[in-house]
Amino acid sequence: MATADTQGYRPGLVDLSAGQISREIFVNDEIYQQELERLFARVWLFVGHESQIPNPGDFFVSGMGEESVILCRDRLGQVHAFLNSCRHRGMKVCRYDEGNTPVFTCPYHGWSYGTDGRLVGVPYFREAYHEKLDKSQWGLVEVPQLCCYKGTVWACWDPEAPSFFEYLGDFVHYLDLTLDGWDGSEGGTEILGGIQKWRIPCNWKFPAENFCGDSYHNISHRSVDLVGIGPSGSGRRDMQERLMARRLQVSFYERGHQTGVYLFPHDQPTPPSYQHSPIVAEYFAHCEEERRKKRGAWTRLIGSPGEIFPNTALHPRQPRTIAAWHPRGTHQTEVWRWYLVDKAAPQEVKDFLRDYYIRYSGPAGMTEQDDMENWNYAHAASRGTIARRYPYSYEQGLGHEIANYESEGLRVPGTVMDITEAKSSEHNLRNLYRRWAEFMEAESWEVLATWRHDSRAAAE
Amino acid sequence: MGEAAVTARIQGYRPDLVDLAKGQISREIFVNDEIYREELERVFTRAWLFVGHESQIPNPGDFFVSSMGEESVILCRDRTGKVHVFLNSCRHRGMKVCRYDEGNAAVLTCPYHGWSYSTDGKLVGVPYFREAYHSTLDRSAWGLVEVAQFCCYKGSVWATWDPAAPPLLEYLGDFLPYIDLTLDAWDGSDGGTEILCGIQKWRVPCNWKFPAENFSGDAYHNISHRSVDLVGIGPSGSGRRDMPELNMARKLHIAFPERGHQTTSYLLPKEAAPPPAYQHSTVVSDYFRECEAARRRKRGEWGRMIALVGEVFPNTAYLARQPRTLAAWHPRSAHETEIWRWFLVDKSAPAEVKDFLRDYYIRYSGPGGMTEQDDMENWNYAHAASRGTIARRYPYSYEQGLGTEVENYEWQGFRVPGTVCDLTQAKSSEHNLRNLYRRWAEFMEARSWDELMSWRRQRQAAAAE
Amino acid sequence: MSEPVNIRQIAPGTKIALVDGAVAEIVSNPADGVWVFARYLSSPSDPARVGGEEMIFAQDIVEIRE
Numbered sequence A: 001m002a003t004a005d006t007q008g009y010r011p012g013l014v015d016l017s018a019g020q021i022s023r024e025i026f027v028n029d030e031i032y033q034q035e036l037e038r039l040f041a042r043v044w045l046f047v048g049h050e051s052q053i054p055n056p057g058d059f060f061v062s063g064m065g066e067e068s069v070i071l072c073r074d075r076l077g078q079v080h081a082f083l084n085s086c087r088h089r090g091m092k093v094c095r096y097d098e099g100n101t102p103v104f105t106c107p108y109h110g111w112s113y114g115t116d117g118r119l120v121g122v123p124y125f126r127e128a129y130h131e132k133l134d135k136s137q138w139g140l141v142e143v144p145q146l147c148c149y150k151g152t153v154w155a156c157w158d159p160e161a162p163s164f165f166e167y168l169g170d171f172v173h174y175l176d177l178t179l180d181g182w183d184g185s186e187g188g189t190e191i192l193g194g195i196q197k198w199r200i201p202c203n204w205k206f207p208a209e210n211f212c213g214d215s216y217h218n219i220s221h222r223s224v225d226l227v228g229i230g231p232s233g234s235g236r237r238d239m240q241e242r243l244m245a246r247r248l249q250v251s252f253y254e255r256g257h258q259t260g261v262y263l264f265p266h267d268q269p270t271p272p273s274y275q276h277s278p279i280v281a282e283y284f285a286h287c288e289e290e291r292r293k294k295r296g297a298w299t300r301l302i303g304s305p306g307e308i309f310p311n312t313a314l315h316p317r318q319p320r321t322i323a324a325w326h327p328r329g330t331h332q333t334e335v336w337r338w339y340l341v342d343k344a345a346p347q348e349v350k351d352f353l354r355d356y357y358i359r360y361s362g363p364a365g366m367t368e369q370d371d372m373e374n375w376n377y378a379h380a381a382s383r384g385t386i387a388r389r390y391p392y393s394y395e396q397g398l399g400h401e402i403a404n405y406e407s408e409g410l411r412v413p414g415t416v417m418d419i420t421e422a423k424s425s426e427h428n429l430r431n432l433y434r435r436w437a438e439f440m441e442a443e444s445w446e447v448l449a450t451w452r453h454d455s456r457a458a459a460e
Numbered sequence B: 001m002g003e004a005a006v007t008a009r010i011q012g013y014r015p016d017l018v019d020l021a022k023g024q025i026s027r028e029i030f031v032n033d034e035i036y037r038e039e040l041e042r043v044f045t046r047a048w049l050f051v052g053h054e055s056q057i058p059n060p061g062d063f064f065v066s067s068m069g070e071e072s073v074i075l076c077r078d079r080t081g082k083v084h085v086f087l088n089s090c091r092h093r094g095m096k097v098c099r100y101d102e103g104n105a106a107v108l109t110c111p112y113h114g115w116s117y118s119t120d121g122k123l124v125g126v127p128y129f130r131e132a133y134h135s136t137l138d139r140s141a142w143g144l145v146e147v148a149q150f151c152c153y154k155g156s157v158w159a160t161w162d163p164a165a166p167p168l169l170e171y172l173g174d175f176l177p178y179i180d181l182t183l184d185a186w187d188g189s190d191g192g193t194e195i196l197c198g199i200q201k202w203r204v205p206c207n208w209k210f211p212a213e214n215f216s217g218d219a220y221h222n223i224s225h226r227s228v229d230l231v232g233i234g235p236s237g238s239g240r241r242d243m244p245e246l247n248m249a250r251k252l253h254i255a256f257p258e259r260g261h262q263t264t265s266y267l268l269p270k271e272a273a274p275p276p277a278y279q280h281s282t283v284v285s286d287y288f289r290e291c292e293a294a295r296r297r298k299r300g301e302w303g304r305m306i307a308l309v310g311e312v313f314p315n316t317a318y319l320a321r322q323p324r325t326l327a328a329w330h331p332r333s334a335h336e337t338e339i340w341r342w343f344l345v346d347k348s349a350p351a352e353v354k355d356f357l358r359d360y361y362i363r364y365s366g367p368g369g370m371t372e373q374d375d376m377e378n379w380n381y382a383h384a385a386s387r388g389t390i391a392r393r394y395p396y397s398y399e400q401g402l403g404t405e406v407e408n409y410e411w412q413g414f415r416v417p418g419t420v421c422d423l424t425q426a427k428s429s430e431h432n433l434r435n436l437y438r439r440w441a442e443f444m445e446a447r448s449w450d451e452l453m454s455w456r457r458q459r460q461a462a463a464a465e
Numbered sequence C: 001m002s003e004p005v006n007i008r009q010i011a012p013g014t015k016i017a018l019v020d021g022a023v024a025e026i027v028s029n030p031a032d033g034v035w036v037f038a039r040y041l042s043s044p045s046d047p048a049r050v051g052g053e054e055m056i057f058a059q060d061i062v063e064i065r066e
Helices: A029-040 A164-179 A205-210 A217-227 A278-300 A349-362 A368-382 A427-441 A448-457 B003-009 B033-042 B168-183 B211-215 B221-231 B280-305 B351-364 B370-387 B430-443 B454-464
Strands: A045-049 A059-064 A067-073 A079-083 A097-101 A103-105 A111-116 A119-121 A145-151 A152-156 A189-191 A197-202 A247-250 A259-261 A300-310 A312-315 A321-327 A333-342 A415-418 B049-053 B062-068 B071-077 B083-087 B100-102 B108-110 B117-118 B123-125 B148-152 B155-158 B193-195 B200-204 B248-255 B261-269 B306-310 B315-318 B325-333 B334-348 B409-411 B414-416 B418-424 C015-020 C023-028 C035-042 C053-057 C061-065
Touching: A029 A427, A029 B454, A045 A059, A045 A067, A045 A321, A059 B248, A079 A145, A079 A152, A097 A189, A103 B083, A145 A164, A145 A333, A164 A300, A164 A312, A164 B108, A197 A368, A205 A300, A205 A321, A205 A333, A205 A368, A205 A427, A217 A368, A259 A427, A259 B033, A259 C023, A278 A300, A278 A349, A333 A349, A349 A368, B033 B325, B033 B430, B049 B325, B062 B334, B083 B148, B083 B155, B083 B454, B108 B123, B123 B155, B123 C053, B148 B168, B168 B248, B168 B261, B168 B306, B168 B315, B200 B370, B200 B414, B211 B261, B211 B306, B211 B315, B211 B325, B211 B334, B211 B370, B211 B430, B221 B370, B248 B334, B248 B430, B261 B430, B280 B306, B280 B325, B280 B351, B306 B351, B351 B370, B418 B430, C015 C035
Parallel strands: none
Antiparallel strands: A045 A152, A059 A067, A059 A097, A067 A079, A103 A111, A111 A119, A145 A152, A189 A333, A197 A333, A247 A259, A247 A415, A259 A300, A300 A312, A312 A321, A321 A333, B049 B155, B062 B071, B062 B100, B071 B083, B108 B117, B117 B123, B148 B155, B193 B334, B200 B334, B248 B261, B248 B418, B261 B306, B306 B315, B315 B325, B325 B334, B409 B414, C015 C023, C015 C061, C023 C035, C035 C053
16 A cells, blocks of 8 residues: 555655644745656646637647646647747747637747647748758647546646546546536536636645645635525535535545545435525526436535645535646745536526636635635745744544445445544545655656556456 | 954854955845845844833733744733743644734634634644544644743843743843843833834835844944934924934944944933933923933933944844834845834823824834935845845945954943944944844854853853863 | 534623534633633533533534523
C-alpha cells in the first residue's frame, strides 16, 4: 500500500502517520518550483469543455499549471491543446479568451499556424529563409496526451503518464456524478455562461485541500446558511439528504483523487428541492425518477465536493461546477470556474440555476467569499518566520478508514471514512498530500503507477 | 567600550556592506531581498520588540492586535488579569484567529473550522472533538504560540520570540533613563503616561531602516522641515516645536554601542529656569510649567535632561517631548514599511491639556502630519533610488563626526551615560546612525545571543580578575 | 436538516435543544456565533453530562427555547 512506501516527502514536511504537515509546503518558493516540474508537468489537467469549441476553428484559451494553452478544434473536427507560445520568439500566438479562427497568427513576426498546430505561414520564407527552415519541425507544441470524456477535455504533458481512464481508476464513477445529466443520461451536461476567472493571494493547495473534502469548515459558512441562499430558500444548499443519508468521505489512495458522498438508504424517496420554482422543482423530480430507472442502486449516491489530483475540483450537486486552481506563484492562485447544466433542461431551469450559481460561487459568490477569506489569511500567516515553524494539524479521524465499505448490497468504490456520526475527518486531505508527496519524490510514472506493480505482483 | 575598540571587533557585516571605519554603508542592505529575509530571522525573531501599551488592554478579555516583524500577534489580558502575546494564527490551518483591531472577547475563535482559544492561549473549543477526533487530539499541545518572553514596563509592553535573549531591562541597559523620559509623566512621576486615542497605521514604500535611522538621531535633516518651521505649527505658534532650550542647552548624540540604542537629547544648564512652552493655551502652559518644577524636585539632575528622538534597537522609535509618541517600523518586505504610531499623554493631565495635545500631535505626526510627510517623501525616493542597478553600486556616506565621540561626557556636574557626541557647536553628527548599523551588523553575523551580550563577557572577565 | 440557528445574541439563562436530544441552559455567550458555554439540564444519550458545563458548538444546536 502506498502509505507504507512513502516515508513522507522530506521527512518533517509531510508526516502522515502523525497527521502533521509543515507550513513550508505552502510558502516555500523552492518547493513551488519543484511542483511545477514534478507535478504540473506530469499529471492530467482539466483544460475545458467540448461545448466551448463546438465548430471547426473554435478556440478557447486555457491554462495548464502556469502556462497558457489553446484548446481548439481543427478543420477536420479534431480537438487539440497547444502551448500558447510562438516557436519563433515565444509571443502568445493567441491573445483572446475565445473565438473562431482559421489560423493562429503571431503578432510579433507573423508566423502563422493552422488549427491543427502546423506552421503554415512564414513571412519571407523564400527571401529570408532561402526555403531552408523545416516548417514541419516548428509547429505549435502540442500536449502528447489529450482525452475528451463526456464533454470535458483533459490534457497531460507527460507521454509516459497512464491514459486518462487509468489515471482516474474507479474514481470515474464519481466524476460521472458531475458530468452526466441529472436524469442519468451519459454526459448530458454542457457549460453554462462564461468562465469566471480571478486571483487569490494564497497557495493553490489551500483551495485544493478545501475542495477535496474539508468537511470541518461549515461553520465558516454559517452566515450564508442563516441568510438562506439555497434554491429552496433555506440554508445554503438543498441538503435534506443529510438527515437520512450516510455521509462518506471516499479516497483513492493510489490515484490521489477523493470526494465526499451522501449515501441514501435503499428505496429512499428523493427529498424535494428547488422549491422556489415549480418548473425547476418538477424538472428535477422528474430527473430523479429517470435516474433511478437508469442507474438502479447507484442512484443512492449523491456527490458532494471532490477533487481529481491535483487541482481540478468538482461540485456535483448544488451548485454544479468544475474549478481549476491554477498556480500563479507560491503565493497566488488563479481560479477558473466553469458551471454545468443539463443540456436538455428547459431554458427556465438554466436561468434559475445561473442565478443560484452566481449567488453561491465565484468571486462574488457568498459562499466562495468565506472560503477565500480563510485561505488569504491562512496563507499570509504561514509566511511568517515564526509561524512557519509550526506544523498544521491533519490528524482528524486517523486510523478509522474502511477499505471495503458496503451498504445494503452496494459496494462503495474507494477507501471510505464514514463521518455520519463522526461529523468530519481529514481522511481526504491526508490522501491529497500523500499523493502530492509521492509526486514530489518519484522520478517517473513507473514509480507512481503503483497499481500496476500490485497487479504484476499478483500475477507472479 | 570605545567605538574604535568595537569597530575593530566587528569587521562589518559582509565586509564592504557596512564599513564603520570609513563610515560607508552599501545601499544593498536597504533593497536586497535576501538580506531582508535574513533580517527577519536574525533580527526580528531575536530582538525585543514593542507590542503595545497596557492602557490598551485594561480589563480581562481585552485584546489589541499588534505586529512583531511581519507577523500578526494578539496582545491580550486573560481572565486572571495576566498579559499575553500570542501569534495570531490558528494552529489547525493557520487562519487569523482574531481579525479585529481591538476589543474584548471571552474566547478567540478561528472562523475557518471553529477552533477556539481562551485568552490565556489554551485550546478550549474543538468542534466534534469526540466524534471526529475520537477524543485523541492532545489539546494541550495545540494552544496558541506564545512569545518566549514579554515585559510590561511603565505601561509599555515588549516581547521577544527568543528565550535566550536577555530580559528587557538588561537589553535596555543604561538606555533605560531615556526611555523613562518618554514613559514617565512630565512631572517626573513613574510611568504616569497613557495612550491617547487610536493608533495610526500606514504603509510607506521604503525599507524599515530608513525611518529607523532617521529617528535614531538624524540631526542633519532639519532643512527638510523648513517649510513647517516657517509656517509655525508649534504649540506656541512658532516654529515646529517649542524648543527654546536649544539656545541654552548642550545638544547631544548619545549612543550605547553594546546595546544598539541611541538618542538625541538636550542637557540644560544647572539652575536654568524651565523654558516657556505651549503659549497658545494658558491652561496648558501652566500645567507644563508646574510639571517642570515638580520634575526638577523629584529627579534632581536628571531634570536637566530633555530627550528628543531616540530608538530602541532595532525598530522602536520614540519622541519624548513634542509630540510625545512611540512608533514601530514594521517590516512588510524589503521595500515596504508599515508604521504604527502611538501617542502619549500624562494620565493625570486635565482634559483640556489632552485635547490640546491631540490637535498638536495630529498636526505634526502621522500620515496626515506635516512634519512626518516631509520625512516620508525623503524615505520613499531614497529607497526607490537605491533599488537601481547602477545606484546600488554606490555606498551611502555615514562619516559625519567620525572619531569625535567621547565616553564619560560631563557638563556642569552631570555625567551622561553612554557614548556622546556634543553637537552644540558641531550642529550634527552621524554617530547615532553608525551605532544602529553596528548593532545591526552584529545581529546579522551572530549565531546566538551569547555572541551578542558582550557586556556579560566583560563582567565575567572582570569578576575573574 | 434543521435550519441553522443564530446563536450570537442568546442571553444567559436561555434554554437550547441540542442535536442529540439534550437540553442545556446558556451560562455565557462569547458572541462569536460559533460557541456558547452551557450547562446540561438533560442528556438522554449520556446522562453523566447533566449538571456539567461545556462549550457547545453552533452546529449542534437545533432550537432556542425560552
